[in-house]
Amino acid sequence: xxxxxxxxxxxxxxxxxxxxIIAPSSTHSGVENAVIIQMFQWxxxxxxxxxxxxxxxxxYGFVQVNPPAEHIQGLDWWTDYQPVSYNIASKHGNRxxxxxxxxxxxxxxxxxxxxxLFNHMSAVQGxxxxxxxxxxTKHDYPGLYSYDDFHHNCGTPNNIIIDFNNRYQLQNCELxxxxxxxxxxxxxxARLVEYANDLRSLGADGFRIDAAKHIPANELEAILxxxxxxxxxSLYITQEVFGGTQPGEEVRATxxxxxxxxxxxxxxxxxxxxxxxxxxxxxxxxxxxxxxPSASANVFVVNxxxxxxxxxxxxxxxxxxxxxxxxxxxAYPYGRVxxxxxxxxxxxxxxxxxxxxxxxxxxxxxQDTDANRGWLCQHRWTAVAGMTRFRNAVRSTQLENWQSPQxxxxxxxxxxxxxxxxxxxxxxxNATLITGLPKGRVEVGxxxxxxxxxxxxxxxxxxVRET
Numbered sequence: 001x002x003x004x005x006x007x008x009x010x011x012x013x014x015x016x017x018x019x020x021i022i023a024p025s026s027t028h029s030g031v032e033n034a035v036i037i038q039m040f041q042w043x044x045x046x047x048x049x050x051x052x053x054x055x056x057x058x059x060y061g062f063v064q065v066n067p068p069a070e071h072i073q074g075l076d077w078w079t080d081y082q083p084v085s086y087n088i089a090s091k092h093g094n095r096x097x098x099x100x101x102x103x104x105x106x107x108x109x110x111x112x113x114x115x116x117l118f119n120h121m122s123a124v125q126g127x128x129x130x131x132x133x134x135x136x137t138k139h140d141y142p143g144l145y146s147y148d149d150f151h152h153n154c155g156t157p158n159n160i161i162i163d164f165n166n167r168y169q170l171q172n173c174e175l176x177x178x179x180x181x182x183x184x185x186x187x188x189x190a191r192l193v194e195y196a197n198d199l200r201s202l203g204a205d206g207f208r209i210d211a212a213k214h215i216p217a218n219e220l221e222a223i224l225x226x227x228x229x230x231x232x233x234s235l236y237i238t239q240e241v242f243g244g245t246q247p248g249e250e251v252r253a254t255x256x257x258x259x260x261x262x263x264x265x266x267x268x269x270x271x272x273x274x275x276x277x278x279x280x281x282x283x284x285x286x287x288x289x290x291x292x293p294s295a296s297a298n299v300f301v302v303n304x305x306x307x308x309x310x311x312x313x314x315x316x317x318x319x320x321x322x323x324x325x326x327x328x329x330x331a332y333p334y335g336r337v338x339x340x341x342x343x344x345x346x347x348x349x350x351x352x353x354x355x356x357x358x359x360x361x362x363x364x365x366x367q368d369t370d371a372n373r374g375w376l377c378q379h380r381w382t383a384v385a386g387m388t389r390f391r392n393a394v395r396s397t398q399l400e401n402w403q404s405p406q407x408x409x410x411x412x413x414x415x416x417x418x419x420x421x422x423x424x425x426x427x428x429x430n431a432t433l434i435t436g437l438p439k440g441r442v443e444v445g446x447x448x449x450x451x452x453x454x455x456x457x458x459x460x461x462x463x464v465r466e467t
Contacts, residue, residue: 033061034395035330035388036113036338037379040304041066041077041346041354044093048104050360056108058385059392062236063105064113064208064338066090068098069195070130072122075353077304077346080115081210082122082178085144086195088202089132092358095202102203111205113236118192118223119211120178121145138179149188151180164243167250171216183219193226200228206236209259213241217255224259237261238298238336245291253292261298261336264291268312271301271329275313275321279407280328280424287334297335301325307342308350315376316347320457323383324422327459330387331412331420333399337391341379386461387420393463394418401434413437418463423454437464 037060039047047063055063068090069083080090088095102112126137139147154173156162159180161173174180181188196207212220220239229235237260244253245266253262266289274280287294301322306312313322329337345352355361355374362377378384397415404410408424413436423429432451439446454460 033059033109033388033392034336035060035391036062036064036298036336038064038300038303038338038340038342039066039360039379040340040342041080041358042092042341042360043354043358044097044101046358046360048101051101051105051108051110054380054385056105056110058379059389060110060379062111062113062206064115065101066092067115067117067210068092068199069117070132070134072124072128073131075357076351077353078351079353081117082120082124083117084122084128084130084136084141085132085134086191086198087132087134088198089130091131099202106203111236112203113206113208113238114199114204115210116196116199116207117210118181118183118220119214120175120180121150122179123174123177144191145181145188149182149185151182165248165250170214170251175211175214180214183215183223189219189223189226192223196223196227200235205234206238209237209239212239212256212259212262213244213251217259220256221259238263257292257296261296262292263303264297264299264335265306266291267297267299267335268302268306271325272311272313272317272321275325275328275424276317280410280422281404281407283328283332283410284402284404286332292335294334298338299329299335300338300340301329302340303338304340304342304346307340307347314347315344315378319424319426321424323381324424324457324459326378326381326384327387327420327461328422330384330391331414331418331422331461333394333397333414339378339384339388341375341377343375383459390418390420390461390463393465401436403433405431414463416464418461419450420459420461421452421454422459423456426456428456429454435462437462 037055047065066080068088070085070087070089072079072082072084088098105112121141122138124138129135135142139150151172152159156169156173159174160177161169161175163169224230239256239260239262241253241256241262242265243249244251256262274283302312302314307314313325315322343355360375362375362380394414394417397417399412400415401413409429411421411433413419416436419435419437430453432449435448435450437448
């Protein structure tokens with residue numbers, strides 16, 4: 001490896017409205033990259049095209065796509081999360097389109113993670129039909145599941161979870177009225193393994209296990225053990241385990257570490273609190289909060305649920321805090337980062353489905369004439385795409401040279417490979433800062449320092465270019 005004293009100035013975030021669309025490089029680096037883009041509600045054709053046009057060339061490692069299984073009918077986003085069969089036939093596309101998308105992404109070095117539903121089926125009492133015409137009722141899915149394959153009579157009114165700190169209720173009652181599969185059953189496990197292996201046969205590189213906390217960790221493990229590549233680098237697993245780190249919570253997040261990565265929802269809450277009111281200097285020791293160890297943590301500033309629950313920063317957060325939170329997340333060495341790429345209207349109308357039925361168009365490209373119903377395309381923002389390149393460049397380095405002269409101003413280096421400055425105050429920040437970088441073309445002095453002015457509510461990142 002030869003480190004030349006040549007730097008890439010990766011971005012200067014100014015305001016959310018002026019976030020540009022970054023121009024991708026012409027070739028994929030060939031390095032295994034780590035950042036995940038959650039392509040929320042994008043259809044398969046749009047994702048395949050975006051992998052070719054931008055996601056691969058920009059250096060992203062993964063796309064996370066919506067559940068591909070047949071589900072209940074309806075335009076709302078949450079219909080995807082009520083499967084009625086394991087046919088690859090959702091409102092986002094059919095089996096042929098799904099395979100085409102995977103192949104297009106693989107051709108540019110991007111892996112595909114599917115949001116995957118093992119915990120439950122639908123909440124529709126029925127009789128009804130799914131997106132591919134399959135007939136069903138809530139506890140009867142002909143040719144797949146029948147009444148005895150679900151949990152019943154868990155001891156609560158209507159069989160619904162009441163106490164979200166109670167292990168028995170969490171793993172035997174129904175989540176929001178969704179028919180809860182008996183994942184201890186050998187028969188149920190076999191059907192879930194068939195589904196997972198079918199996705200693998202189509203090229204899926206990983207699974208996000210939705211509602212993992214509602215499945216006992218050992219039962220989830222028994223399913224995954226029968227999937228090719230489990231516990232190897234060829235299959236990435238991340239699990240939705242909400243909470244599980246506070247006293248009184250009977251189901252602990254650490255129980256799931258043997259199965260793969262675990263979502264750290266507390267991370268998003270902490271980022272929002274710091275950027276909105278708590279002071280970002282408090283984030284220095286973010287990796288020592290007693291959460292999941294960094295090597296097993298999957299973190300995000302916001303995901304699709306957080307965007308709708310007002311517990312996370314979003315594109316509607318004030319004073320550019322959302323963009324700056326994303327910058328921090330991609331610069332700070334904790335966990336594997338997922339970035340949500342979503343649509344604007346879903347932030348205010350919590351049920352509404354995607355614009356144009358999921359055929360994605362990005363604000364700022366001239367394709368979308370209705371910005372209020374348009375796609376945000378956060379993965380295209382200059383700050384996000386630039387900091388993804390930054391994260392790839394500093395991947396194996398540690399946090400060093402932390403500087404925070406005020407509660408809303410921080411700077412730090414990643415070894416001798418990168419340096420970031422974030423000004424979350426309204427006024428400019430003029431300072432001479434320790435970068436940890438060798439002398440180079442961005443006026444880094446022989447002592448490794450740089451004199452810089454950062455406008456209010458903005459940031460700058462610099463990384464050494466590997467040649």
